Amino acid sequence: MAEYTETAAVAKPRSRHDEILMERETVLRWDAHKDVVRLFTAAPTVYRKLCRAGYAPDRVSTVKGRACGWSFTVPYADLRWGVRPRKTGPRPPDFRGKSRV
Numbered sequence: 001m002a003e004y005t006e007t008a009a010v011a012k013p014r015s016r017h018d019e020i021l022m023e024r025e026t027v028l029r030w031d032a033h034k035d036v037v038r039l040f041t042a043a044p045t046v047y048r049k050l051c052r053a054g055y056a057p058d059r060v061s062t063v064k065g066r067a068c069g070w071s072f073t074v075p076y077a078d079l080r081w082g083v084r085p086r087k088t089g090p091r092p093p094d095f096r097g098k099s100r101v
Contacts, residue, residue: 030076037079039072050074 026046030037041047047057047070061069
């Protein structure tokens with residue numbers, strides 16, 4: 001596994017809370033003509049989820065010796081994502097929804 005060290009200038013967080021929440025993005029890149037998805041994440045929760053699913057990172061980004069980002073290659077067939085419809089307003093008074101019996 002190749003190790004990647006990031007040397008770009010990074011904005012200083014204003015507080016420890018900002019530092020904890022800073023740079024937790026996940027980026028998915030895929031092409032309709034290829035069977036794999038390239039995934040980069042800076043979120044430890046996404047990293048752990050991918051590791052539990054059996055994927056190993058292709059590359060690890062480090063800053064001052066600490067891992068801060070991971071790159072994965074995932075088969076397109078294993079990727080699941082979706083968008084839920086937005087709620088557009090209040091429900092009518094006679095709306096009952098689905099019964100959960």
